[in-house]
Amino acid sequence: MSDTVVEIENLTKRYGEFVALDSLSLTLKRGDILGFIGPNGAGKTTTIRILVGLTRPTEGHAKIAGADCVTDARKVRQLVGYMPDKFGSYDNMRVREYLDFFGAAYAIPRKTRRKRVEEVLEVTNATWMQDRYVESLSHGMQQRIGIARTLLHQPEVLILDEPANGLDPQARIEMREILIRLASEGRTLIVTSHILPELSRICDQVAIVASGQLKAFGTLKEVTGQLTQRRTFEIQCLNRDQLAPVEAIVREQMSDEAEITTSETEDLVRVRTAATDEVLSRLLNSIVTSGAAVSQFREVAGDLEEAFITATRDTGSVSTASAVDPPASESATVEATS
Numbered sequence: 001m002s003d004t005v006v007e008i009e010n011l012t013k014r015y016g017e018f019v020a021l022d023s024l025s026l027t028l029k030r031g032d033i034l035g036f037i038g039p040n041g042a043g044k045t046t047t048i049r050i051l052v053g054l055t056r057p058t059e060g061h062a063k064i065a066g067a068d069c070v071t072d073a074r075k076v077r078q079l080v081g082y083m084p085d086k087f088g089s090y091d092n093m094r095v096r097e098y099l100d101f102f103g104a105a106y107a108i109p110r111k112t113r114r115k116r117v118e119e120v121l122e123v124t125n126a127t128w129m130q131d132r133y134v135e136s137l138s139h140g141m142q143q144r145i146g147i148a149r150t151l152l153h154q155p156e157v158l159i160l161d162e163p164a165n166g167l168d169p170q171a172r173i174e175m176r177e178i179l180i181r182l183a184s185e186g187r188t189l190i191v192t193s194h195i196l197p198e199l200s201r202i203c204d205q206v207a208i209v210a211s212g213q214l215k216a217f218g219t220l221k222e223v224t225g226q227l228t229q230r231r232t233f234e235i236q237c238l239n240r241d242q243l244a245p246v247e248a249i250v251r252e253q254m255s256d257e258a259e260i261t262t263s264e265t266e267d268l269v270r271v272r273t274a275a276t277d278e279v280l281s282r283l284l285n286s287i288v289t290s291g292a293a294v295s296q297f298r299e300v301a302g303d304l305e306e307a308f309i310t311a312t313r314d315t316g317s318v319s320t321a322s323a324v325d326p327p328a329s330e331s332a333t334v335e336a337t338s
Protein backbone atom coordinates (compact mmCIF):
# COMPACT_ATOMS: atom_id res chain seq x y z
CA MET A 1 0.00 0.00 0.00
CA SER A 2 1.24 3.49 -0.84
CA ASP A 3 2.54 5.55 2.06
CA THR A 4 1.24 8.75 0.45
CA VAL A 5 -1.90 9.93 2.21
CA VAL A 6 -2.36 13.48 0.94
CA GLU A 7 -1.70 14.19 -2.70
CA ILE A 8 -2.20 17.70 -4.05
CA GLU A 9 -1.32 18.33 -7.68
CA ASN A 10 -1.45 21.65 -9.54
CA LEU A 11 -4.34 22.76 -7.38
CA THR A 12 -5.73 26.03 -8.72
CA LYS A 13 -8.72 28.08 -7.63
CA ARG A 14 -9.86 31.16 -9.46
CA TYR A 15 -12.68 33.47 -8.43
CA GLY A 16 -13.39 35.22 -11.73
CA GLU A 17 -10.09 36.80 -12.72
CA PHE A 18 -8.66 36.49 -9.22
CA VAL A 19 -6.31 33.58 -8.58
CA ALA A 20 -6.71 32.47 -4.95
CA LEU A 21 -4.62 29.30 -5.44
CA ASP A 22 -2.05 28.88 -8.15
CA SER A 23 -0.85 25.36 -9.11
CA LEU A 24 -0.17 24.14 -5.60
CA SER A 25 1.44 20.70 -5.42
CA LEU A 26 2.58 18.71 -2.41
CA THR A 27 2.36 15.22 -0.94
CA LEU A 28 2.28 14.01 2.64
CA LYS A 29 2.97 10.58 4.06
CA ARG A 30 1.24 8.72 6.85
CA GLY A 31 2.22 10.21 10.22
CA ASP A 32 3.51 13.51 8.78
CA ILE A 33 2.70 16.74 10.58
CA LEU A 34 2.58 19.58 8.09
CA GLY A 35 2.88 23.16 9.28
CA PHE A 36 0.80 25.01 6.68
CA ILE A 37 1.65 28.67 6.95
CA GLY A 38 1.19 31.89 5.03
CA PRO A 39 0.12 35.48 5.53
CA ASN A 40 -3.56 36.45 5.64
CA GLY A 41 -5.23 35.80 2.31
CA ALA A 42 -2.45 33.44 1.16
CA GLY A 43 -4.79 30.62 0.17
CA LYS A 44 -4.63 28.30 3.19
CA THR A 45 -8.36 28.19 3.85
CA THR A 46 -9.04 27.76 0.15
CA THR A 47 -6.74 24.72 0.09
CA ILE A 48 -8.35 23.30 3.21
CA ARG A 49 -11.85 23.85 1.86
CA ILE A 50 -10.92 21.92 -1.27
CA LEU A 51 -9.41 19.12 0.81
CA VAL A 52 -12.58 18.71 2.87
CA GLY A 53 -14.84 18.87 -0.18
CA LEU A 54 -16.38 22.29 0.49
CA THR A 55 -14.88 24.04 -2.54
CA ARG A 56 -14.22 22.75 -6.05
CA PRO A 57 -10.83 23.49 -7.56
CA THR A 58 -10.77 25.25 -10.95
CA GLU A 59 -7.86 23.03 -12.04
CA GLY A 60 -5.73 20.27 -10.60
CA HIS A 61 -6.75 17.70 -8.04
CA ALA A 62 -6.43 16.70 -4.41
CA LYS A 63 -6.66 13.17 -3.07
CA ILE A 64 -6.89 11.78 0.44
CA ALA A 65 -5.77 8.16 0.72
CA GLY A 66 -6.46 7.79 -3.00
CA ALA A 67 -9.98 9.29 -2.87
CA ASP A 68 -10.53 12.36 -5.04
CA CYS A 69 -11.80 15.38 -3.08
CA VAL A 70 -14.29 16.26 -5.85
CA THR A 71 -15.47 12.99 -7.37
CA ASP A 72 -15.25 11.00 -4.14
CA ALA A 73 -16.23 13.74 -1.67
CA ARG A 74 -18.35 11.44 0.49
CA LYS A 75 -15.45 9.07 1.09
CA VAL A 76 -13.10 11.99 1.69
CA ARG A 77 -15.37 13.30 4.44
CA GLN A 78 -14.96 9.96 6.23
CA LEU A 79 -11.20 10.14 5.84
CA VAL A 80 -10.72 13.70 7.07
CA GLY A 81 -11.36 15.33 10.43
CA TYR A 82 -11.49 19.12 10.26
CA MET A 83 -11.31 21.48 13.19
CA PRO A 84 -12.08 25.06 12.14
CA ASP A 85 -10.65 27.93 14.17
CA LYS A 86 -14.05 28.85 15.59
CA PHE A 87 -15.85 26.55 17.98
CA GLY A 88 -19.43 27.69 17.47
CA SER A 89 -22.08 27.97 20.15
CA TYR A 90 -23.63 24.92 21.84
CA ASP A 91 -25.82 26.13 24.67
CA ASN A 92 -26.93 23.74 27.38
CA MET A 93 -24.92 20.82 26.08
CA ARG A 94 -22.59 18.81 28.21
CA VAL A 95 -19.34 17.66 26.63
CA ARG A 96 -20.51 14.04 26.42
CA GLU A 97 -23.79 15.07 24.78
CA TYR A 98 -21.96 17.35 22.39
CA LEU A 99 -19.67 14.55 21.22
CA ASP A 100 -22.57 12.11 21.04
CA PHE A 101 -24.44 14.61 18.86
CA PHE A 102 -21.55 14.82 16.40
CA GLY A 103 -21.04 11.06 16.53
CA ALA A 104 -24.67 10.69 15.44
CA ALA A 105 -24.05 13.21 12.66
CA TYR A 106 -21.26 10.92 11.46
CA ALA A 107 -23.76 8.04 11.56
CA ILE A 108 -21.84 6.16 14.22
CA PRO A 109 -24.35 3.59 15.57
CA ARG A 110 -25.69 4.35 19.07
CA LYS A 111 -24.16 1.13 20.46
CA THR A 112 -20.60 1.98 19.49
CA ARG A 113 -20.95 5.74 19.90
CA ARG A 114 -20.66 5.73 23.68
CA LYS A 115 -17.42 3.78 23.57
CA ARG A 116 -16.08 6.00 20.81
CA VAL A 117 -16.86 9.15 22.82
CA GLU A 118 -14.97 7.65 25.78
CA GLU A 119 -12.02 6.88 23.54
CA VAL A 120 -11.73 10.36 22.01
CA LEU A 121 -12.06 11.96 25.44
CA GLU A 122 -9.23 9.77 26.67
CA VAL A 123 -6.96 10.53 23.70
CA THR A 124 -7.38 14.26 24.26
CA ASN A 125 -6.95 14.04 28.08
CA ALA A 126 -10.47 15.39 28.45
CA THR A 127 -12.34 12.60 30.25
CA TRP A 128 -12.63 14.76 33.36
CA MET A 129 -14.57 17.38 31.37
CA GLN A 130 -17.28 15.04 30.14
CA ASP A 131 -20.03 16.31 32.46
CA ARG A 132 -19.15 19.98 32.11
CA TYR A 133 -21.25 22.27 29.95
CA VAL A 134 -19.41 23.11 26.74
CA GLU A 135 -19.85 26.85 27.13
CA SER A 136 -18.46 26.72 30.69
CA LEU A 137 -15.09 25.45 29.41
CA SER A 138 -12.06 27.66 28.93
CA HIS A 139 -10.79 28.26 25.41
CA GLY A 140 -8.00 25.69 25.84
CA MET A 141 -10.44 23.06 27.07
CA GLN A 142 -12.78 23.77 24.18
CA GLN A 143 -9.87 23.33 21.76
CA ARG A 144 -9.31 19.85 23.16
CA ILE A 145 -12.99 18.99 22.79
CA GLY A 146 -12.75 20.33 19.23
CA ILE A 147 -9.98 17.84 18.50
CA ALA A 148 -11.93 15.05 20.22
CA ARG A 149 -14.81 15.87 17.87
CA THR A 150 -12.66 15.58 14.77
CA LEU A 151 -11.47 12.14 15.92
CA LEU A 152 -14.91 10.59 16.37
CA HIS A 153 -15.13 8.95 12.96
CA GLN A 154 -11.50 7.78 13.09
CA PRO A 155 -10.19 9.89 10.23
CA GLU A 156 -6.79 9.27 8.68
CA VAL A 157 -6.09 12.95 8.12
CA LEU A 158 -6.66 15.74 10.61
CA ILE A 159 -6.83 19.35 9.49
CA LEU A 160 -6.55 21.75 12.39
CA ASP A 161 -6.95 25.46 11.93
CA GLU A 162 -4.99 27.41 14.55
CA PRO A 163 -5.26 24.78 17.32
CA ALA A 164 -2.83 26.66 19.59
CA ASN A 165 -4.45 30.06 19.13
CA GLY A 166 -5.22 31.75 22.44
CA LEU A 167 -3.81 28.94 24.57
CA ASP A 168 -1.68 29.59 27.65
CA PRO A 169 1.79 27.98 27.81
CA GLN A 170 0.60 24.94 29.78
CA ALA A 171 -2.33 24.34 27.40
CA ARG A 172 0.03 24.70 24.44
CA ILE A 173 2.32 22.02 25.82
CA GLU A 174 -0.68 19.71 26.27
CA MET A 175 -1.91 20.48 22.77
CA ARG A 176 1.54 19.78 21.36
CA GLU A 177 1.67 16.42 23.16
CA ILE A 178 -1.77 15.46 21.86
CA LEU A 179 -0.87 16.31 18.25
CA ILE A 180 2.43 14.43 18.40
CA ARG A 181 0.64 11.42 19.88
CA LEU A 182 -2.02 11.47 17.13
CA ALA A 183 0.67 11.53 14.45
CA SER A 184 2.64 8.75 16.13
CA GLU A 185 -0.52 6.62 15.93
CA GLY A 186 -0.34 6.98 12.14
CA ARG A 187 -2.58 9.95 11.41
CA THR A 188 -1.45 12.67 9.05
CA LEU A 189 -1.89 16.20 10.38
CA ILE A 190 -2.18 19.50 8.57
CA VAL A 191 -1.86 22.33 11.07
CA THR A 192 -2.17 26.03 10.35
CA SER A 193 -0.80 28.47 12.85
CA HIS A 194 0.52 31.96 13.12
CA ILE A 195 2.57 30.96 16.17
CA LEU A 196 5.61 29.81 14.24
CA PRO A 197 7.98 28.87 17.08
CA GLU A 198 5.21 26.64 18.44
CA LEU A 199 4.61 25.08 15.06
CA SER A 200 8.29 24.41 14.47
CA ARG A 201 8.34 22.26 17.60
CA ILE A 202 5.84 19.77 16.26
CA CYS A 203 5.86 19.75 12.47
CA ASP A 204 8.18 17.63 10.38
CA GLN A 205 7.09 19.21 7.10
CA VAL A 206 6.52 22.88 6.36
CA ALA A 207 4.65 24.49 3.46
CA ILE A 208 4.80 28.26 3.09
CA VAL A 209 2.18 29.80 0.81
CA ALA A 210 1.74 33.40 -0.26
CA SER A 211 -0.50 34.89 -2.93
CA GLY A 212 -1.85 31.42 -3.66
CA GLN A 213 1.59 30.06 -4.51
CA LEU A 214 3.74 27.52 -2.73
CA LYS A 215 6.90 29.37 -1.80
CA ALA A 216 8.65 26.59 0.07
CA PHE A 217 7.98 22.98 0.98
CA GLY A 218 10.08 20.38 2.72
CA THR A 219 11.25 19.37 6.15
CA LEU A 220 11.70 22.14 8.67
CA LYS A 221 15.47 21.77 8.37
CA GLU A 222 15.40 21.94 4.57
CA VAL A 223 13.11 24.95 4.43
CA THR A 224 14.90 26.96 7.09
CA GLY A 225 18.29 25.90 5.70
CA GLN A 226 17.36 27.20 2.27
CA LEU A 227 15.65 30.38 3.26
CA THR A 228 17.73 31.60 6.15
CA GLN A 229 21.23 32.57 5.22
CA ARG A 230 22.09 33.33 8.82
CA ARG A 231 22.25 31.02 11.80
CA THR A 232 21.62 31.92 15.41
CA PHE A 233 24.00 30.95 18.22
CA GLU A 234 23.63 31.43 21.93
CA ILE A 235 26.54 31.72 24.33
CA GLN A 236 25.26 30.85 27.75
CA CYS A 237 27.23 32.52 30.53
CA LEU A 238 27.48 31.17 34.03
CA ASN A 239 26.29 34.46 35.50
CA ARG A 240 25.57 38.07 34.57
CA ASP A 241 29.14 39.26 35.34
CA GLN A 242 30.41 37.28 32.37
CA LEU A 243 28.10 38.97 29.86
CA ALA A 244 30.16 42.13 29.19
CA PRO A 245 33.52 40.40 28.62
CA VAL A 246 31.92 37.71 26.42
CA GLU A 247 30.03 40.30 24.39
CA ALA A 248 33.25 42.30 23.93
CA ILE A 249 35.04 39.24 22.50
CA VAL A 250 32.11 38.47 20.18
CA ARG A 251 32.05 42.07 18.88
CA GLU A 252 35.78 42.02 18.32
CA GLN A 253 35.78 38.72 16.42
CA MET A 254 32.64 38.90 14.33
CA SER A 255 32.23 40.99 11.20
CA ASP A 256 29.69 43.79 10.81
CA GLU A 257 27.01 41.53 9.35
CA ALA A 258 26.57 39.77 12.71
CA GLU A 259 23.63 40.84 14.83
CA ILE A 260 24.68 40.66 18.47
CA THR A 261 22.29 41.00 21.38
CA THR A 262 22.75 40.42 25.08
CA SER A 263 19.98 39.12 27.29
CA GLU A 264 20.48 39.97 30.94
CA THR A 265 17.45 37.98 31.99
CA GLU A 266 18.79 34.82 30.35
CA ASP A 267 22.51 35.46 31.02
CA LEU A 268 23.36 34.91 27.37
CA VAL A 269 24.80 36.57 24.30
CA ARG A 270 22.93 35.83 21.08
CA VAL A 271 24.62 36.06 17.68
CA ARG A 272 22.83 35.90 14.36
CA THR A 273 25.42 35.45 11.67
CA ALA A 274 26.33 34.04 8.27
CA ALA A 275 29.84 33.20 9.55
CA THR A 276 31.46 29.88 8.64
CA ASP A 277 32.14 27.09 11.13
CA GLU A 278 35.84 28.07 11.06
CA VAL A 279 35.04 31.61 12.24
CA LEU A 280 32.76 30.25 14.95
CA SER A 281 35.39 27.78 16.07
CA ARG A 282 37.89 30.66 16.48
CA LEU A 283 35.29 32.64 18.42
CA LEU A 284 34.65 29.75 20.79
CA ASN A 285 38.38 29.29 21.29
CA SER A 286 38.83 32.98 22.13
CA ILE A 287 36.03 32.91 24.68
CA VAL A 288 37.40 29.82 26.39
CA THR A 289 41.01 31.04 26.48
CA SER A 290 39.89 34.40 27.89
CA GLY A 291 38.82 32.52 31.00
CA ALA A 292 35.19 33.65 30.74
CA ALA A 293 32.82 31.29 32.50
CA VAL A 294 30.46 30.01 29.80
CA SER A 295 28.42 26.86 30.16
CA GLN A 296 27.15 26.45 26.58
CA PHE A 297 27.81 27.56 23.01
CA ARG A 298 24.84 26.34 21.04
CA GLU A 299 23.14 26.74 17.70
CA VAL A 300 19.43 27.54 17.88
CA ALA A 301 17.30 25.17 15.80
CA GLY A 302 15.92 26.36 12.42
CA ASP A 303 14.23 29.72 12.61
CA LEU A 304 10.86 29.31 10.96
CA GLU A 305 9.94 32.93 11.49
CA GLU A 306 12.92 34.16 9.48
CA ALA A 307 12.23 31.57 6.77
CA PHE A 308 8.63 32.76 6.64
CA ILE A 309 9.62 36.42 6.29
CA THR A 310 12.10 35.57 3.52
CA ALA A 311 9.67 33.36 1.63
CA THR A 312 6.80 35.82 1.76
CA ARG A 313 8.78 39.02 1.26
CA ASP A 314 7.80 40.87 -1.92
CA THR A 315 5.04 38.36 -2.39
CA GLY A 316 4.28 37.86 -6.03
CA SER A 317 7.64 39.12 -7.27
CA VAL A 318 10.59 37.14 -8.61
CA SER A 319 12.83 38.25 -5.79
CA THR A 320 11.36 35.97 -3.14
CA ALA A 321 12.95 32.59 -2.71
CA SER A 322 14.85 32.47 -5.98
CA ALA A 323 17.46 34.79 -4.49
CA VAL A 324 18.29 32.07 -2.00
CA ASP A 325 19.50 29.66 -4.66
CA PRO A 326 18.72 26.32 -2.98
CA PRO A 327 21.33 23.57 -3.13
CA ALA A 328 20.47 21.00 -5.80
CA SER A 329 20.90 18.10 -3.40
CA GLU A 330 18.06 19.20 -1.14
CA SER A 331 14.70 17.66 -1.73
CA ALA A 332 12.71 20.66 -0.50
CA THR A 333 11.21 22.82 -3.19
CA VAL A 334 11.55 26.55 -3.12
CA GLU A 335 9.58 28.15 -5.85
CA ALA A 336 10.00 31.57 -7.35
CA THR A 337 7.06 33.45 -8.73
CA SER A 338 6.93 35.56 -11.78
Ligand SMILES: Nc1ncnc2c1ncn2[C@@H]1O[C@H](COP(=O)(O)OP(=O)(O)OP(=O)(O)O)[C@@H](O)[C@H]1O
Pocket: 015, 018, 019, 020, 038, 039, 040, 041, 042, 043, 044, 045, 046, 047
Ligand atom coordinates in the same frame (compact mmCIF):
# COMPACT_ATOMS: atom_id res chain seq x y z
N1 LIG B 1 -15.59 32.98 -2.22
C1 LIG B 1 -14.61 33.81 -2.55
N2 LIG B 1 -14.76 34.73 -3.51
C2 LIG B 1 -13.76 35.56 -3.85
N3 LIG B 1 -12.55 35.57 -3.30
C3 LIG B 1 -12.33 34.69 -2.34
C4 LIG B 1 -13.33 33.76 -1.90
N4 LIG B 1 -12.79 32.99 -0.92
C5 LIG B 1 -11.53 33.43 -0.74
N5 LIG B 1 -11.25 34.44 -1.59
C6 LIG B 1 -9.96 35.16 -1.69
O1 LIG B 1 -8.93 34.22 -1.91
C7 LIG B 1 -7.74 34.62 -1.23
C8 LIG B 1 -7.27 33.49 -0.34
O2 LIG B 1 -8.14 33.40 0.75
P1 LIG B 1 -7.97 32.32 1.92
O3 LIG B 1 -9.17 32.46 2.81
O4 LIG B 1 -7.71 31.00 1.32
O5 LIG B 1 -6.66 32.85 2.68
P2 LIG B 1 -5.99 32.34 4.03
O6 LIG B 1 -4.58 32.00 3.71
O7 LIG B 1 -6.80 31.28 4.65
O8 LIG B 1 -6.01 33.65 4.93
P3 LIG B 1 -6.19 33.84 6.53
O9 LIG B 1 -4.86 33.53 7.17
O10 LIG B 1 -6.51 35.30 6.63
O11 LIG B 1 -7.31 32.96 7.00
C9 LIG B 1 -8.09 35.91 -0.46
O12 LIG B 1 -7.63 37.00 -1.23
C10 LIG B 1 -9.59 35.88 -0.40
O13 LIG B 1 -10.12 37.18 -0.37
